[in-house]
Each structure stands twice: as C-alpha cells, then as structure tokens.
Amino acid sequence: MTDIFWLIPFVPALSTLILVLFGRKLPKKYVSVQACTAVLISFIIAVISFIGLLQTRPESGPCVKSLFSWIRVGSFSAELSFRFDPLSAVMVLVVTGVGFLIHVYSVGYMAQDKGYARYFTYLNLFMFAMLLLVLASNMVLMFVGWEGVGLCSYLLIGFWFEKPAAANAGKKAFIVNRIGDAGFILGILFIFAAVGSSEFTAIQAAAGSGVITPGLATLIAILLFVGAAGKSAQLPLYVWLPDAMEGPTPVSALIHAATMVTAGVYMVARMNFLYTLSGAASELVAIVGALTAVFAATMALAQNDIKRVLAYSTISQLGYMFIGCGVGAYAAGIFHLYTHAFFKSLLFLAAGSVIHALSGQQDMRKMGGLKKFLPWTYPAFLIGAVAIAGVPFLSGFFSKDAILAQAFGQGHYFVWGLGLAGAVLTAFYIFRLIFLTFHGKERLEPEARKHLHESPKVMTVPLAILAFFSVVAGYVGLPAVLGQKANVFANFLEPVIKPAGERHLMMSTEWRLILISVAVALLGIFIAYLFYLGHPKIPQALAARFPAIYRILYNKYYVDEIYDAAVVKPLVNGSKWIYNHFDLQVIDGTINGTAAATGFIGKALSALQTGFIKDYALFFLLGVAIFLGVLLF
Amino acid sequence: MMNFLFFFLAIICAGSVLAMIATKNQAYNALFLVLAFACLGGLFGMLGAPFMAVVQIIIYAGAIMILFIFVIMMINLGQGLSPEKKKWTIIFSVFLVLVLFAEIAFAAKSAFSSFKSPGAGSATSPTDLGRHLFTKYLYPFEITSILIIAALVGAIVLVKRREKE
Amino acid sequence: MIPASYFFILSLILFVLGIIAFFLKKDLITQFMAVEIMLNAANLAFLALGKSSGFLDAQVIVFFIMTVAAAEAAIGLAIILLIFRQKKSIKTEDLRSMKG
Numbered sequence: 001m002t003d004i005f006w007l008i009p010f011v012p013a014l015s016t017l018i019l020v021l022f023g024r025k026l027p028k029k030y031v032s033v034q035a036c037t038a039v040l041i042s043f044i045i046a047v048i049s050f051i052g053l054l055q056t057r058p059e060s061g062p063c064v065k066s067l068f069s070w071i072r073v074g075s076f077s078a079e080l081s082f083r084f085d086p087l088s089a090v091m092v093l094v095v096t097g098v099g100f101l102i103h104v105y106s107v108g109y110m111a112q113d114k115g116y117a118r119y120f121t122y123l124n125l126f127m128f129a130m131l132l133l134v135l136a137s138n139m140v141l142m143f144v145g146w147e148g149v150g151l152c153s154y155l156l157i158g159f160w161f162e163k164p165a166a167a168n169a170g171k172k173a174f175i176v177n178r179i180g181d182a183g184f185i186l187g188i189l190f191i192f193a194a195v196g197s198s199e200f201t202a203i204q205a206a207a208g209s210g211v212i213t214p215g216l217a218t219l220i221a222i223l224l225f226v227g228a229a230g231k232s233a234q235l236p237l238y239v240w241l242p243d244a245m246e247g248p249t250p251v252s253a254l255i256h257a258a259t260m261v262t263a264g265v266y267m268v269a270r271m272n273f274l275y276t277l278s279g280a281a282s283e284l285v286a287i288v289g290a291l292t293a294v295f296a297a298t299m300a301l302a303q304n305d306i307k308r309v310l311a312y313s314t315i316s317q318l319g320y321m322f323i324g325c326g327v328g329a330y331a332a333g334i335f336h337l338y339t340h341a342f343f344k345s346l347l348f349l350a351a352g353s354v355i356h357a358l359s360g361q362q363d364m365r366k367m368g369g370l371k372k373f374l375p376w377t378y379p380a381f382l383i384g385a386v387a388i389a390g391v392p393f394l395s396g397f398f399s400k401d402a403i404l405a406q407a408f409g410q411g412h413y414f415v416w417g418l419g420l421a422g423a424v425l426t427a428f429y430i431f432r433l434i435f436l437t438f439h440g441k442e443r444l445e446p447e448a449r450k451h452l453h454e455s456p457k458v459m460t461v462p463l464a465i466l467a468f469f470s471v472v473a474g475y476v477g478l479p480a481v482l483g484q485k486a487n488v489f490a491n492f493l494e495p496v497i498k499p500a501g502e503r504h505l506m507m508s509t510e511w512r513l514i515l516i517s518v519a520v521a522l523l524g525i526f527i528a529y530l531f532y533l534g535h536p537k538i539p540q541a542l543a544a545r546f547p548a549i550y551r552i553l554y555n556k557y558y559v560d561e562i563y564d565a566a567v568v569k570p571l572v573n574g575s576k577w578i579y580n581h582f583d584l585q586v587i588d589g590t591i592n593g594t595a596a597a598t599g600f601i602g603k604a605l606s607a608l609q610t611g612f613i614k615d616y617a618l619f620f621l622l623g624v625a626i627f628l629g630v631l632l633f
Numbered sequence: 634m635m636n637f638l639f640f641f642l643a644i645i646c647a648g649s650v651l652a653m654i655a656t657k658n659q660a661y662n663a664l665f666l667v668l669a670f671a672c673l674g675g676l677f678g679m680l681g682a683p684f685m686a687v688v689q690i691i692i693y694a695g696a697i698m699i700l701f702i703f704v705i706m707m708i709n710l711g712q713g714l715s716p717e718k719k720k721w722t723i724i725f726s727v728f729l730v731l732v733l734f735a736e737i738a739f740a741a742k743s744a745f746s747s748f749k750s751p752g753a754g755s756a757t758s759p760t761d762l763g764r765h766l767f768t769k770y771l772y773p774f775e776i777t778s779i780l781i782i783a784a785l786v787g788a789i790v791l792v793k794r795r796e797k798e
Numbered sequence: 799m800i801p802a803s804y805f806f807i808l809s810l811i812l813f814v815l816g817i818i819a820f821f822l823k824k825d826l827i828t829q830f831m832a833v834e835i836m837l838n839a840a841n842l843a844f845l846a847l848g849k850s851s852g853f854l855d856a857q858v859i860v861f862f863i864m865t866v867a868a869a870e871a872a873i874g875l876a877i878i879l880l881i882f883r884q885k886k887s888i889k890t891e892d893l894r895s896m897k898g
Contacts, residue, residue, distance in 0.1 A: 611897030
C-alpha cells in the first residue's frame with residue numbers, strides 16, 4: 001500500500017502546471033476547487049501510505065522508490081528517488097493535512113483579491129516543493145525542495161508586490177535564506193567528498209562504519225546547521241521572518257509556521273546520526289536554539305502588530321525544536337514540530353480571521369473587546385493560546401515538556417533553564433495578545449466597528465478542525481511517567497531516530513519537572529492578566545520607569561539596523577566604489593582605449609597618403625627593392 | 634663589325650635617354666625618345682628578331698610617339714618644367730635606384746655566365762613567329778585584339794566633349 | 799660575338815634610367831614617357847634571353863608587351879588630356895586630390 005507514495009508530490013505539481021497555463025482564464029470557483037482537491041488527494045494518498053507503513057513496519061528498511069537517475073557526472077550522481085519511512089510519513093501527513101485546511105481557509109480569505117489564481121498557483125507550487133523536500137531520499141533532491149520552498153516563500157511574501165514593503169520583505173527572505181544555503185551546499189559537498197553519495201542510507205552507513213570521523217561530522221553538522229538556521233529563522237539569520245508577515249496571513253500560517261520553517265528541524269532530525277557523532281555540533285544546536293527561544297520571546301513582548309507577535313513566537317518555538325534535537329531528543333523535537341504545526345497555524349488563521357473581521361486592521365492597540373463579536377474565532381484563538389502556553393492536557397504541554405525533560409535529563413541545565421524562562425515569556429506574550437485583542441475596553445476605529453462581522457464558514461471550519469487537533473494531537477506522545485509504551489510517537493519514529501543514549505529519569509524527577517513547567521506557564525498567564533486586565537496601568541508605568549529597555553525591546557534590539565550598517569551598507573558602498581574605479585575606468589577604459597588607439601594608428605598611417613603620385617611610386621619602388629632583397633638573400 | 638654596331642647603338646640609346654632626362658622642353662623629350670626607340674629597334678634586329686625590330690619602329694617610334702607629340706601639342710605648356718628640386722626625394726630615389734640596380738645585377742650575374750653567345754645569323758623568320766602566334770598563343774592573341782578595341786573605344790569615349798546642356 | 803650579358807647590362811641601365819627619369823620629372827607626360835622606356839628595357843631583356851636560349855616564345859612575349867603598351871599609351875594619354883581639362887595643369891604637384 002505504500003507503493004503509491006511517490007505520487008504525493010506530483011498531484012499538486014500537476015495542479016500547479018494547469019494553473020500556471022490557464023489560471024487566469026478559469027473561473028474562481030474552479031481554481032479553488034482544483035487547488036484544494038489536489039492537496040486533498042495528496043493527503044489521502046499519504047494516509048493510505050501511512051496505513052501501509054504501519055502494517056509493514058518491522059525491519060524491512062525504508063521504502064525507497066527511485067524514479068530515474070538524474071545527474072551522473074563522473075563520480076557524482078544523484079537520483080530522483082523518494083523515501084517513505086516513519087519520519088517522512090509524519091512530515092507528509094502534517095504538510096498535506098494542515099496544507100489542505102489552509103487552502104480551504106484561503107478560499108475565504110483571498111476571495112476579494114484580484115491575484116486569486118496566482119495565489120493558488122504559488123500555494124500549490126509550494127506544496128510540491130515542500131513534499132519534494134520531505135520525501136527526498138538524498139540530500140541533493142532535498143536541496144532542490146529546499147530551494148523551491150525558498151522561491152515560493154519569496155513569491156508569496158511579495159504577493160502584493162505593488163507594496164514596496166512586501167517586495168522588500170520577499171527579497172530579504174530570499175537573500176538571508178541564501179546565506180544559510182551557502183553553508184548547506186558546503187555541507188552537502190563535504191558529505192559527497194567523504195561518502196561518495198548523498199543518499200541517506202549511504203550517509204547513515206558511512207556514519208556508522210566510521211568513514212565519517214567525529215571531526216568531519218562536526219564540520220558537516222555545523223555547515224548543515226547554518227542552512228537550517230537560515231531556513232528555520234534561528235539566530236542570527238532570523239531577521240527575515242518578522243518582515244515576512246507582509247504576505248497574506250494564510251501564507252504566514254502555512255509557510256512560516258507549520259511547514260517551511262520546520263524544514264530545518266526536519267533536516268537535522270534526518271541527519272541525527274551525524275549529530276550524535278559530534279557532541280560539539282549538538283551542543284551548538286541546543287544553545288543556539290535556547291538562545292533564540294528566549295531572545296525571540298523577549299522581542300514578542302513589546303510588539304503591537306498581532307502578526308509580528310506570532311512571528312516572534314514562531315522563531316521562539318523553533319528554538320525549542322532545536323533544543324530538542326540538540327540534546328539528542330530528536331523524537332521530542334519532531335513531536336513539537338508536529339504539535340506546533342497545529343496550534344501555530346491555528347493562531348495565525350485565527351489572527352487572519354480577526355484581521356478580516358476588522359477590514360485589515362493589525363494593530364492590537366486598535367482592538368479590544370472583540371470577544372462578543374467573534375463567537376467562532378475567539379474560542380479557537382483561546383485554544384491555540386492555551387496550547388502554546390503549555391497548559392496541561394493540550395498538545396503543546398506534552399511536546400514542550402518532553403523537550404525540557406530530555407534537556408534536563410541529559411544534563412544540559414543551562415539550556416533547560418533558558419527553556420523554562422522562554423516558557424514564562426511565551427505564556428505571557430500570548431495571553432497579552434488575547435487580552436489586548438478580545439478583552440477589555442473597545443479601542444476600535446469607527447469604520448472597522450461598523451463592518452465588524454464574523455468570518456464565513458469556509459474560514460471558521462478549518463479553525464475548528466485545527467483547534468480540535470491542537471487539543472488531542474498531543475496524546476500520541478505521553479510522557480514516560482505514564483509508562484514506556486505511552487510514547488507512541490517516539491516508538492513510531494524509532495527505526496529512523498535511534499534514541500540517543502537517554503538517561504532515564506527517575507519518576508519523581510519527571511513529576512517535579514512537569515509540575516515546574518505547569519507552574520511556570522500559569523505564572524506567565526497570571527502576570528499577563530495582571531498587566532492587561534487587572535491593572536492596565538502597569539505596562540505603561542513599567543515602560544515609563546525603564547524607557548531604555550522598552551525601547552530596545554520594541555525596536556527588536558536594533559538587529560536590523562545593525563545588520564544594515566555592518567553588512568548591507570558596506571557591501572553596497574563597496575560595490576559602488578568598485579563600479580566607479582574598476583568598472584568604469586579599467587574595463588570601459590580598456591575598450592575605449594582600444595578604439596582610440598585604433599583611430600590614432602589609422603590617422604597616423606593616413607599621413608602616408610600624401611596624394612602625390614611620386615610618393616606612391618616611391619613606396620612602390622621601396623616595396624620592390626625589399627621584395628627582391630628577400631628573394632635573393 | 635657587329636661589336637662596333639652594338640656599342641654605337643647602345644651608346645646613342647643610353648645617351649638619348651640621358652638627354653631626355655636633362656632637357657626641360659617636352660617636345661625635345663619626345664624627340665629624344667624617338668631616337669632611343671629607333672636605336673632599340675636596331676638592337677632588336679641584332680638579336681635575331683627582324684620582325685620585332687620593324688614592329689618596334691612602326692609602332693613605338695611611329696604610332697606611340699606620334700600620339701605623345703599630339704598630346705604635347707594640345708597641352709601647350711611652353712618651355713616645360715624644370716626637374717624635381719626637392720632634396721629629400723632626389724636622395725631617397727637615387728638611393729633606392731642604386732639598391733635596385735645592385736639587386737638586379739646580382740640576380741642576373743649568375744644568369745650571365747650560363748648564357749651562350751648568340752649564334753651568328755640565326756635570325757628567326759616571321760613565318761616561324763606567325764606559326765607560334767596562331768597555334769600556341771592563339772588565345773592570348775585573340776584576347777589582345779579585344780583589348781585593343783577596348784582601348785580604342787575607351788580612348789574615344791573618355792575624351793569626347795560633353796554636350797553643354 | 800656579342801655575349802648576351804652585354805644586352806642584359808644595357809637593359810638594366812635603361813631600366814634604371816627610366817626610374818630616375820620618373821622620379822626627376824614633374825609633369826605627367828614625361829613621367830609617362832619614362833614608363834615607356836622601362837617597358838622597352840624589359841623588351842630588350844626578353845629578346846636577349848630568347849636569343850641566347852633559342853626559345854621563340856620570347857619574341858611572342860615581346861609582341862604582346864608591345865601591343866598592350868600601345869593600348870595603355872592610348873588610354874593613358876586620353877586620361878592625361880582629361881586631367882588637363884579639369885585641372886588646367888599637369889604638374890604632379892597640383893594633383894593632390896587623393897590625399898588622406
């Protein structure tokens with residue numbers, strides 16, 4: 001039953017092709033039906049393949065389907081081949097499932113937009129690229145998908161390209177990604193040099209047999225992580241993600257919450273055998289992840305744009321996933337990826353619903369008291385917020401707790417501490433968002449107030465579905481306190497991700513850790529309540545008391561400005577200088593100089609043509625004399 | 634006897650060319666040239682080509698020089714022009730001429746020794762010449778006749794005065 | 799008998815004299831006459847060669863040279879007439895329109 005899995009990427013690809021060629025001439029209804037159905041079919045095939053996988057699990061190796069040999073140059077070869085194993089099954093299900101819901105949501109959200117067909121073309125193209133990425137069985141094909149999603153990200157962020165902010169954001173995303181990709185490519189090349197192939201099976205074998213030394217593994221792992229940092233918006237390459245909010249909200253939900261940004265985490269998990277070989281690289285991953293988690297959370301505290309808060313939240317949560325991978329708990333990292341896909345896309349879509357209801361308003365200072373007007377959106381939003389805060393019995397709690405428990409258990413106390421701090425901040429900022437948006441006094445603009453309405457069913461039904469999953473999705477990964485077999489998720493992933501020498505915690509320690517996580521989450525919620533509902537004057541008072549800190553947070557630590565001054569401006573000025581001194585003077589000078597020299601020589605020679613016949617005859621004679629001389633002597 | 638004839642003709646020939654160079658008057662130049670051609674005709678005859686000798690006199694000394702004299706009369710320049718005075722040109726050309734002389738002399742030197750002297754009295758008859766012309770060299774012969782016609786027509790057309798509009 | 803080499807030397811002298819005449823004279827007609835001298839010198843050389851090696855072809859060549867020289871003289875003189883009509887002068891110093 002798994003044999004048909006290789007069709008999964010090609011259904012959206014076919015849809016893209018049709019839409020590219022005929023999209024503008026087709027009626028809107030048809031476009032939406034085709035695009036959504038394509039993803040639905042992919043999802044169904046994914047489910048079927050998954051069921052097949054469940055039945056064939058033990059030890060038959062991953063299901064690899066090779067379509068054809070794509071590159072064969074000397075000793076470098078790459079095939080177009082796909083691989084279906086537990087890890088890719090999880091990713092495919094998430095991508096197609098959440099993707100389908102977001103396609104349906106977009107039908108409602110983008111209904112008035114004149115670039116309707118273009119939007120769905122790009123969205124389907126994105127699905128194709130992302131599915132290529134997760135189903136690839138070698139690094140080269142994965143990189144093709146990697147670049148493809150980067151391209152679609154650029155296209156979709158800059159979807160409203162007439163807005164300069166959107167166009168610039170698209171460019172920024174692509175360029176920053178490219179910087180990461182440089183490291184990624186280097187990593188692939190080193191793998192090739194050491195292993196001779198980029199197939200995952202080959203790399204795994206090489207890692208196991210010692211062909212890849214720990215030193216080499218460290219180098220490769222760090223290079224690949226640079227790529228992951230670019231794609232998954234970790235320090236220092238995260239700056240593109242907040243600006244990416246210029247794109248339509250469903251795009252933010254799909255690409256910058258659930259799927260594309262998680263590609264980095266997926267890649268690290270896929271290469272887990274490399275990272276376990278190199279302790280230094282894993283350490284680096286964990287620390288970068290932890291720092292990002294806290295850093296981004298602090299920036300989310302002071303943002304006023306509802307989507308920006310969620311963007312920084314995404315960066316922060318990605319940091320958690322990398323903490324999981326860094327400490328060796330790859331299964332926990334993927335688990336958080338899976339739950340995060342649900343509640344983060346839920347949060348984004350719900351935010352989109354709010355924005356849609358308010359006719360485009362995104363500033364939280366102009367919201368408030370919307371609880372009564374949005375009976376579907378508000379509960380969905382609330383569920384998402386509770387999930388991300390880590391309140392027990394929702395999915396976020398299980399996944400975040402798994403990561404933190406593993407971090408503590410492996411002895412990374414610093415990382416654990418940072419993760420805990422991040423949890424407080426997470427709970428705080430997300431409930432700050434809820435309180436500012438839905439509770440309290442109404443601060444709406446009169447125009448928006450007049451048109452205030454709940455979103456159509458086509459938008460609220462996906463919200464409900466996602467909310468449902470945000471609650472229940474976590475139950476496949478219950479913590480070990482409830483029994484070893486309770487972690488169905490990790491067991492499922494075992495053939496791919498060997499648990500990395502975990503030290504099993506004592507039951508009591510685990511319970512204590514769970515209690516600390518819960519306490520921390522509730523603390524964050526309480527402080528938010530205090531600040532924004534109980535005594536609304538407190539935030540302003542704090543801002544007044546510590547104006548410098550507030551300014552730094554509000555301006556995102558001035559990172560963008562620092563990058564601009566340190567990197568962008570020197571490059572631009574350097575290019576200008578080179579242009580003026582080298583391009584204009586040397587290169588143009590050579591060409592012009594050649595032309596001038598030719599003209600000069602021509603003029604000089606024409607002085608010989610005096611017009612006198614006698615002079616011509618003289619030259620004639622001279623020529624004859626020379627000629628004869630040469631002949632004779 | 635032949636030696637004396639040769640030297641006589643040779644000296645007069647070279648002498649009249651030198652005189653031609655020295656004289657300014659164009660008509661005199663032409664006349665000296667006629668003398669030179671006549672001597673050459675004689676020399677041709679000594680070389681056993683009587684037909685060519687006669688042709689030389691008729692064509693060269695006769696027709697061509699008459700043409701020259703006609704044109705000189707038409708372009709009435711009076712006393713004529715003094716020869717070139719510019720130092721640079723004279724020196725350079727004299728130098729080149731000497732070089733050329735040396736080269737040709739050198740080239741011909743090796744050829745000189747291998748030649749036998751001309752046999753006595755073995756003059757070729759026009760019959761033989763005619764036979765050659767009309768068999769082996771028929772093609773160039775016919776072409777040359779076309780050439781002459783072309784020259785004839787060309788000369789007439791060139792000099793024809795345009796009708797004043 | 800006169801060795802052929804004497805004729806060659808004479809031919810050479812005449813040729814060189816023709817060149818000198820060409821360079822020393824300033825008017826077109828006389829320069830043209832110098833060209834004729836050179837042609838005749840070549841004729842002489844050919845005939846001497848023919849006599850000494852017994853080829854009859856030398857005379858044929860001379861025949862053709864003469865013919866072509868006659869045609870050339872006709873045309874050349876016609877052109878000189880035309881130049882005189884245009885420029886009212888046949889001094890080579892005045893004929894400079896081909897300069898540059």
